[in-house]
Every structure is written in structure tokens, then in C-alpha cells.
Amino acid sequence: MYQFNRDDYNKRMEWYQDARFGMFIHWGLYSIPARGEWLRSTEEMSIEDYQKYFDEFDARDYDPKKWAKLAKEAGMKYVVLTAKHHDGFCLFDSKYTEYKATNTKAGRDLVKEYVDAVRAEGLKVGLYFTLLDWYHEDYPHYGDRIHPMRNNKNCGNENRDFSRYVEYFHKQVEEICTNYGQLDVLWFDFSYDDMRGEKWGATKLMNMVRTLQPQVIIDNRLEASGEGKGSLAEGNPTPYHGDFVSPEQIIPPEGVKDVNGDPLVWEACITMNNNWGYHGTDKFFKPAPMLIKKLVECVSKGGNMLLNVGPDAYGNIPEESVEILSQIGKWMKRNHDSIYGCGIANVPKPDYGRVTRKGNKYYFHMFENTIGPVPLLGLEKNKVKKIRALATGYEIPISTSWVHSDYPDIVFANLGPNPVLPDNIDYVLEVEMDD
Incomplete structure (x- = not known):
């Protein structure tokens, strides 16, 4: 039985x-x-x-x-x-x-x-x-x-x-x-x-x-x-x-x-x-x-x-x-990669989209762009290993702009000057963290 x-x-x-x-x-x-x-x-x-x-x-x-x-x-x-x-x-x-x-x-x-x-x-x-x-x-x-x-x-x-x-x-x-x-x-x-x-x-x-x-x-x-x-x-x-x-x-x-x-x-x-x-x-x-x-x-x-x-x-x-x-x-x-094997990220839901997670990789799904650099809420800045655009693999730098100096504990990603996202449906940032 x-x-x-x-x-x-x-x-x-x-x-x-x-x-x-x-x-x-x-x-x-x-x-x-x-x-x-x-x-x-x-x-x-x-x-x-x-x-x-x-x-x-x-x-x-x-x-x-x-x-x-x-x-x-x-x-x-x-x-x-x-x-x-x-x-x-x-x-x-x-x-x-x-x-x-x-x-x-x-x-x-x-x-x-x-x-x-x-x-x-x-x-x-x-x-x-x-x-x-x-x-x-x-x-x-x-x-x-x-x-x-x-x-x-x-x-x-x-x-x-x-x-x-x-x-x-x-x-x-x-x-x-x-x-x-x-x-x-x-x-x-x-x-x-x-x-x-x-x-x-x-x-x-x-x-x-x-x-x-x-x-x-x-x-x-x-x-x-x-x-x-x-x-x-x-x-x-x-x-x-x-x-x-x-x-x-x-x-x-x-x-x-x-x-x-x-x-x-x-x-x-x-x-x-x-x-x-x-x-x-x-x-x-x-x-x-x-x-x-x-x-x-x-x-x-x-x-x-x-x-x-x-x-x-x-x-x-x-x-x-x-x-x-x-x-x-x-x-x-x-x-x-942001779908298969992924699940709950246990970080705050961002205003611009959602987050999925697989192991030490967090996938920030951007349904719309932000004003200024992109906040990656819930991550420890000193543990961010790298950020990549998932669709193309190119490097996304961590922002050092003065505009977010009031938020020193938040990681911000620098997508550059273009306000239009490369993918107007869902642009995905892959953030790899140190284990």
C-alpha cells in the first residue's frame, strides 16, 4: 500500500x-x-x-x-x-x-x-x-x-x-x-x-x-x-x-x-x-x-x-x-536559465519586475526600466561576484553614481544612458553571488 x-x-x-x-x-x-x-x-x-x-x-x-x-x-x-x-x-x-x-x-x-x-x-x-x-x-x-x-x-x-x-x-x-x-x-x-x-x-x-x-x-x-x-x-x-x-x-x-x-x-x-x-x-x-x-x-x-x-x-x-x-x-x-530550475529568490520584489533564483544566481527580470541605476534589492554588495545581461552575456557594471549615495547598502546596476531596455518584454540581469 x-x-x-x-x-x-x-x-x-x-x-x-x-x-x-x-x-x-x-x-x-x-x-x-x-x-x-x-x-x-x-x-x-x-x-x-x-x-x-x-x-x-x-x-x-x-x-x-x-x-x-x-x-x-x-x-x-x-x-x-x-x-x-x-x-x-x-x-x-x-x-x-x-x-x-x-x-x-x-x-x-x-x-x-x-x-x-x-x-x-x-x-x-x-x-x-x-x-x-x-x-x-x-x-x-x-x-x-x-x-x-x-x-x-x-x-x-x-x-x-x-x-x-x-x-x-x-x-x-x-x-x-x-x-x-x-x-x-x-x-x-x-x-x-x-x-x-x-x-x-x-x-x-x-x-x-x-x-x-x-x-x-x-x-x-x-x-x-x-x-x-x-x-x-x-x-x-x-x-x-x-x-x-x-x-x-x-x-x-x-x-x-x-x-x-x-x-x-x-x-x-x-x-x-x-x-x-x-x-x-x-x-x-x-x-x-x-x-x-x-x-x-x-x-x-x-x-x-x-x-x-x-x-x-x-x-x-x-x-x-x-x-x-x-x-x-x-x-x-x-x-x-532564469526559468529552468529556478524558484523563489527570498529578496524583495522590485517595482520594475520580479526576481527568480537558482543557487547563488539571482535573475532580476526587468519589465520596465528605472530612472537612474537599477537597484538590486536584498543583495549584499560585498558578495556580488558579477552581473551579466543574460540574453547576451555582456558585463553590467555596478554603479558608482552619486545619485544613489543616500542608499549605501543597496547594490545598483549601471545599464548605461539609454532609457529604452534592449528587451521591451523582459530584460534579465543575471547576478552571481559568492557562495
């Missing part, structure tokens, strides 16, 4: 805390109507009305090699794909249901192609698996808070056996953990109301997963949702504790800490526009400069960012997303 062990946990989490940046991919039948991945629920759509999308799904342009290459070029280190979302449709070849990609016009196991492509790029492999299932007959229908048939009295629960559903979904998780080699991330989604913990058979499930995939990293959503931290944060981890906290569509204002005030591992999952699945009219994309700064914010608070793309009905990642990821990749190529 699985029991929490701090040393094993720390070892398991090493690569994940070094990676800091990953790609989330939401793709399935809902990409065809293109009104969001919750379409069946929000529109209270019946299985029969939704069936036309199953009949149409052909994955015509599906090429996970392109997805994986795009993620790598953006500077991402891991990828998480929705193997199964709430509508119950499986991108993998499950022997426990007919509601799967192999029975559509696509006619093949799409997860198999995905894991092969991601591994080929040297990225870590993650799979998302929902705890919900709006297709399965034994999942609660009428009266459930979010089921598509929640208001349909003709879909009562008298003959439904939830234990049969739990057995079914455990078997599918077993398939995922058995048929695709080593998994690096297993991203469950999500608990709500009384549907949490042992309602999902969570201890039994986790014992199986930890036996089949002892190295896999798991989120906290067997216990929580996009809100809530879980039992690891409470200082009394259950057998099904989450390895990381998973805030959704928000970056925690002060990071995430446990009951003792110690930092927790966390990951903010963020959409590029306002939907996870492809949405035909949602063009409200967050610009690349904003997302770069938000990635830096996550790292400065000790967290990761999982940035979502929603491929269209055919399997193409939207052009807007591709362009955004390209811009992020250009910045990451020059500045990735």
Missing part, C-alpha cells in the same frame, strides 16, 4: 520543479461544435444530440509530432493531453467502451501516437484523465450539479450503480498506466461537492497507479478542484494526496504554502484565450509578452505554468496560438 515518504516525494518532483513550463492540450469531440469543452453540460445536450460529432470525428490533420515540436520550440519541458474529458470520449483504445477514437473515422489510437511523438522530442509525457463521465450510464444524471441531464427528470438515478462506474474508470486508468510506457504526469480532473476522495475509490486507485507507475507525478484533484489545496498542504497527506496544487486560471497572489508556512509545489493551468477546447469565435488571446511575464511570476513564486492550446476539429493548433508560442520561444531561447 502506498504511503507518503518525503525523500521519495522530493526525488520524484525534481524534474518537474526544474521544468517550470508545460503545454496543456484539450482536444476531443467538442472541438467540432467549437463552443467549449463543457458544451454538453452548458447546453444540456443529450447523448443522442452529441452523437453527430462522434460520427464526424476524423482527426484529418492530426500530427502530434507538430504539437511536440511546437512545445519544445516554445521552451516547454512537458506536455499533458486530454486522454478522456468529461463527455466520456476516449482518445485511446480502451477495451471497456465503444466510445473511443478507434471507432470513429479516425480509426486509430491517438494517445499512442501522441506519447511516441512527445518522447521523440525529449519531453516529459503527461495524460489528463477526468473523474467525471457524462456518457457512462452509471454516472449520476438527474440532480448532479453539472451533468448534462441534471434537470431531466426522465434521467433518474434509480437503476444506476455508482460502484460499477468507479470500477469502470479504475480499469481505464489501469489501461493508461499499462499500455503507454512510462508516464511522467497523470492529471486527474476533478472533485466537487461530495464527489471527492474515497467516493472515487481514491486509495485503491492510487495504490494501483503507484504500483504501475511509481515515478509518475499526480495532481491534487482526487481531493480538490481548481480551488483547494489538498491533504499534503494540510500536513497530513492521505494515500491519494496530490503531488502538486493545481490553481486554475489564476496565479496565487503569494504563491502556495502549507499549514506550516512552507512552500508547496504548484502549477497554474492557464488558457491562451477564454476556453480550454477549441472555440470558433473566442479570439481573446493573451499576448505573448503578457504570458512571458506571467510565466516569470509563477516561477518567482515557486510554481509552474501549464499553458493550454485547443486544436481545432481536424487537429490543427490555432494560428494565434502558434504565433504566441513562437514569440515565447524566442524569449525562452535567450533567457531560459
Whole structure:
């Protein structure tokens, strides 16, 4: 039986805390109507009305090699794909249901192609698996808070056996953990109301997963949702504790800490526009400069960012997303040392940006320039070994200007006379300190 062990946990989490940046991919039948991945629920759509999308799904342009290459070029280190979302449709070849990609016009196991492509790029492999299932007959229908048939009295629960559903979904998780080699991330989604913990058979499930995939990293959503931290944060981890906290569509204002005030591992999952699945009219994309700064914010608070793309009905990642990821990749190529393996710097946040840290190197991220030399708050002047512009490696001298003579204990960097920063998104100063 699985029991929490701090040393094993720390070892398991090493690569994940070094990676800091990953790609989330939401793709399935809902990409065809293109009104969001919750379409069946929000529109209270019946299985029969939704069936036309199953009949149409052909994955015509599906090429996970392109997805994986795009993620790598953006500077991402891991990828998480929705193997199964709430509508119950499986991108993998499950022997426990007919509601799967192999029975559509696509006619093949799409997860198999995905894991092969991601591994080929040297990225870590993650799979998302929902705890919900709006297709399965034994999942609660009428009266459930979010089921598509929640208001349909003709879909009562008298003959439904939830234990049969739990057995079914455990078997599918077993398939995922058995048929695709080593998994690096297993991203469950999500608990709500009384549907949490042992309602999902969570201890039994986790014992199986930890036996089949002892190295896999798991989120906290067997216990929580996009809100809530879980039992690891409470200082009394259950057998099904989450390895990381998973805030959704928000970056925690002060990071995430446990009951003792110690930092927790966390990951903010963020959409590029306002939907996870492809949405035909949602063009409200967050610009690349904003997302770069938000990635830096996550790292400065000790967290990761999982940035979502929603491929269209055919399997193409939207052009807007591709362009955004390209811009992020250009910045990451020059500045990735300030992201990978970095975390909380434990120095005051500067007015002009943020600070990340890796060992004896501090990375001062400048989102805007200062008037006069740049204050590097929190550093001991006599321990500064050198300052470099991270993107180019050239030396930045310590300022000796009279203008900061009133602040003799603060280190100031001299960027020269130009008020315009060389990088108008985020100009990074690498400050190396004596050990």
C-alpha cells in the first residue's frame, strides 16, 4: 500500500520543479461544435444530440509530432493531453467502451501516437484523465450539479450503480498506466461537492497507479478542484494526496504554502484565450509578452505554468496560438536559465519586475526600466561576484553614481544612458553571488 515518504516525494518532483513550463492540450469531440469543452453540460445536450460529432470525428490533420515540436520550440519541458474529458470520449483504445477514437473515422489510437511523438522530442509525457463521465450510464444524471441531464427528470438515478462506474474508470486508468510506457504526469480532473476522495475509490486507485507507475507525478484533484489545496498542504497527506496544487486560471497572489508556512509545489493551468477546447469565435488571446511575464511570476513564486492550446476539429493548433508560442520561444531561447530550475529568490520584489533564483544566481527580470541605476534589492554588495545581461552575456557594471549615495547598502546596476531596455518584454540581469 502506498504511503507518503518525503525523500521519495522530493526525488520524484525534481524534474518537474526544474521544468517550470508545460503545454496543456484539450482536444476531443467538442472541438467540432467549437463552443467549449463543457458544451454538453452548458447546453444540456443529450447523448443522442452529441452523437453527430462522434460520427464526424476524423482527426484529418492530426500530427502530434507538430504539437511536440511546437512545445519544445516554445521552451516547454512537458506536455499533458486530454486522454478522456468529461463527455466520456476516449482518445485511446480502451477495451471497456465503444466510445473511443478507434471507432470513429479516425480509426486509430491517438494517445499512442501522441506519447511516441512527445518522447521523440525529449519531453516529459503527461495524460489528463477526468473523474467525471457524462456518457457512462452509471454516472449520476438527474440532480448532479453539472451533468448534462441534471434537470431531466426522465434521467433518474434509480437503476444506476455508482460502484460499477468507479470500477469502470479504475480499469481505464489501469489501461493508461499499462499500455503507454512510462508516464511522467497523470492529471486527474476533478472533485466537487461530495464527489471527492474515497467516493472515487481514491486509495485503491492510487495504490494501483503507484504500483504501475511509481515515478509518475499526480495532481491534487482526487481531493480538490481548481480551488483547494489538498491533504499534503494540510500536513497530513492521505494515500491519494496530490503531488502538486493545481490553481486554475489564476496565479496565487503569494504563491502556495502549507499549514506550516512552507512552500508547496504548484502549477497554474492557464488558457491562451477564454476556453480550454477549441472555440470558433473566442479570439481573446493573451499576448505573448503578457504570458512571458506571467510565466516569470509563477516561477518567482515557486510554481509552474501549464499553458493550454485547443486544436481545432481536424487537429490543427490555432494560428494565434502558434504565433504566441513562437514569440515565447524566442524569449525562452535567450533567457531560459532564469526559468529552468529556478524558484523563489527570498529578496524583495522590485517595482520594475520580479526576481527568480537558482543557487547563488539571482535573475532580476526587468519589465520596465528605472530612472537612474537599477537597484538590486536584498543583495549584499560585498558578495556580488558579477552581473551579466543574460540574453547576451555582456558585463553590467555596478554603479558608482552619486545619485544613489543616500542608499549605501543597496547594490545598483549601471545599464548605461539609454532609457529604452534592449528587451521591451523582459530584460534579465543575471547576478552571481559568492557562495
